[in-house]
Every structure is written in structure tokens, then in C-alpha cells.
Amino acid sequence: MTTIKDIARLSGYSIGTVSRVINQHPDVSEEARRKVEEVIRREGYQPNSNAKLLKQRSTSSITVLVKGRMNIFFGSIIEHIQTELRESGEEAIVEYIDDFDNEVLSAIQLCNERKPKGLIFLGGNIEYFRKDFARIDIPCVLLTNNASSLGFANLSSFCTDDTAGSAEAVDFLIRAGHKKIGIVGGSADEDDVGEGHIDYERLRGCEAVFHKYGIPFDRRYQYVPSRFSMPDGYDAAMKMFERFPDVTALFCLSDIIALGAMRAAADSGRKVPDDLSIIGYDGIPYSYYSVPRLSSVQQDAELIARKGVEDLLIRLNYSRPAQHEIIPFRVLAGETVKKPKE
Secondary structure (H helix, E strand, O other): OOOHHHHHHHHOOOHHHHHHHHOOOOOOOHHHHHHHHHHHHHHOOOOOHHHHHHHHHOOOOEEEEEEOOOOHHHHHHHHHHHHHHHHOOOOEEEEEEOOOOOHHHHHHHHHHHHOOOOEEEEOOOHHHHHHHHHHOOOOEEEEOOOOOOOOOOOEEEEEOOHHHHHHHHHHHHHHOOOOOEEEEOEOOOOOOOOOOOHHHHHHHHHHHHHHHHOOOOOHHHHEEOEOOOHHHHHHHHHHHHHHOOOOOEEEEOOHHHHHHHHHHHHHOOOOOOOOOEEEEEEOOHHHHOOOOOOEEEEEOHHHHHHHHHHHHHHHHHOOOOOOEEEOOEEEEOOOOOOOOOO
16 A cells, blocks of 8 residues: 555655645745655555644644753754654744653643644653543654553654663773762652663663672662753762762763763862873764763664654545654764773
8 A cells, every 4th residue: 555655755756745744835836746745656655644634624734743852952952853753834833841851741731732634752651641641642752761661653753762872882981991970860860770771771771780790889879860961060070079979970862961971070179081091972962072071872863753743744644553763873982981000
């Protein structure tokens, strides 16, 4: 059965352009419209009538629900989402909630009040989805967390393997010679680090590597939680230095936390990387210009956004099951990791 994705591939145009042709948006060139309509006729493509009817009845935009107000990596994804949607003739309303709010209950309230035709979740706790997502019946996408285990037909997900990425970060530090490693970032409640949290997946990857090398790791002393912001990263790093003064390396669960930790290191008399090595997570553009240049695990913000938007557009116009995909990452060596002093 031909899908909107097939029409895009055969016509040579993007899914967004095909969607605009199908929905008769005026901002499409005559040549593009002619070629897309020619492929539609040739392939006998019929847009999903239920989805199209829903689209015609809806006056609301696609809503992007962002978990956390100071996460620069999320900001990069939002920019790409808005670009992709704008090129597809769609509008996006961006809503922010606190790092530790329940995004599913917030989405249910938004659905009742504004009736969006689609939702993109940016960040999320899988346990919240498992408990309440069944109350949402519009097409949705979860970015930066994996919803494949939930089995909801209207919820796709695209994310990096956080367990593997964090394992690579700690492995990078250990191979540089570090054993006294601290971890900064994640849940504000140290007893609330459970499955479904990004910090749980990243901590699990870290602990697996410590176990692999036979290096002791005690969360009580070597893990300090932090919101995803520079000020909170600064405060968490200072707490780490008090709790674990012999620490020689930090793995920060985001670059924005790592940048705050770098300032904390300087203010505590530690020079990076001579006295303290630091590696972050996300690979945000800002980290490339820090001095020294931050080592990091880079996620592909553009690809995560594009995959999510393309999937949502397809399911708004065509009936197909939810999709789940793991997006590759890579370790950026940077300049903030070196062998510890003897």
C-alpha cells in the first residue's frame, strides 16, 4: 500500500511538501504541485480519510511540550522542529513545563483545553506515559526517550541510547586513567532515580562500566543530582567537591550542567583538565566554544527533530503504526579530559 512517504520518495520532494500539496496549501510551486499530483495519480494514493477529516476539523496547531525551561539541547531540537513544521505549512505552539512536572497530565489538560491535532513531547518519564497516556488519542511523538516498550499505537519515539552513550562517556574517562569519578545531573530527589528517567538510563550505563573495570562506585558520595541548567550544574559540582574532594573527573549528564561545573572547578581552585577532567552529554554548539573545549557525547538534534516531525506528519495524513528508532551518537574528544596527576 502506497504511503505519503512513498509519494515523497518517488516525486523527489519532502514529506512536508507532499503534505502541503495533499492539503491544498497555496505556498507550493506549480512545478512541485504538478509532479506530486502526477505521482499520486500514478500510484493510486488515497490519503487516510479519517486523518484528513480530523485535520480539516481542527483549528489548533501542533503542540510541542518541553520538559524543562533551561535545557539548551532542547532549544536546538525546538529550532529544528519549528523549521521542519514551517516548511510543511504547519504551525507549532511550544509549551514549557518544569523539569519534574508530569508531562502526560499536562498534555491531557492541553488536549482538553486547546485540542491540538498532534503532540511532540520533548523529554519525558516513561512511567508517566505508562500510567496515563491511554487517555490521549491524537498522534504523538516522544523525543529523547524510548517509548517502544509501551505499545501505544499513537505514540512514536526517537532518541539516543542513553545507557550506551553514558557508558561511552565513563569508559572515555577510565581509559584516560581516571578511577575517582563523580556524576552530576538528573533527578532532584536522590531517592527518585528510577526506570523511565533519563538520569536512570544514564546512571545505569555508568554503573555498568564501573562494574566492567572493577572500579567501586557509591551513589551516596559519587552522584549529585541537578536540574539541567548552568547554575544548578555549578551548585551540584560544588557539592561534589565537598562530598568527594579526591574526585579527578566528572561526567555531567548534560553539557549545560558541565559548563556550570567548569566554572565551579575554577572557583574552587581546580584547573580543567589538569586538576579535573570533565565530559558532558549532548554536544551542544556552545560547548565547542568553551575554553577549554568541552568533551561530550554528541546527540544529533537535527536528525531527532526531523525524524519526529516526519513521523507525525505521516500519521496525521495516513494511518500507520507508531515508529521507534534509536539515533546514533558519537563521542567528541574535546579538550577537557586528560590523564590524572599521580
